[in-house]
Amino acid sequence: MLESGSQEVVLNDISASTGVLLVDYLYSGNIDITQFNAQDLLAASEMLLLGALKKKAEDFLLSHTDSVNCISIINLARLYDLKILLADARNYLHEHVKEV
Template sequence: MFLTNMLERGSQEVVLNDISASTGVLLVEYLYSGNIDITQLNAQDLLAASDMLLLGALKKKVEDFLLSHTDSVNCI
């Protein structure tokens, strides 16, 4: 997006319509630090955002979190 001749390359602002502000903040913190606080409240949004933005390492972290928090009571 920023390294090719796409519209966002010359822009000071990029709008990500499918990502909430709170998820966006978490993503920026993750991209700068490599750390992220995945919770039951943000896991689904982070999974969708990491998939959309092709952040494979983050997607794997979220998938692992979801797998570790899935049981026979909440899997439906």
């Protein structure tokens, strides 16, 4: 690969802040997922085939579904094939349809 002889690797579609989180995660196994970075981390984990990180992001979103974001979470779950998250967000929507 071209990157093997390079001092620098460009990861298109990953922001600098997400890149820093990913490098820290890859070295430590720990990551701080927030409402502000969960979607970016989910996209990056899908792109880089980081299944454990994808699961962590899914778990985070499972515990942070609310009436403001449940439709967006349904769309994310569909996009990234997160069946548990999709079912949970749909259930939330059905139970809280008046709030949504």
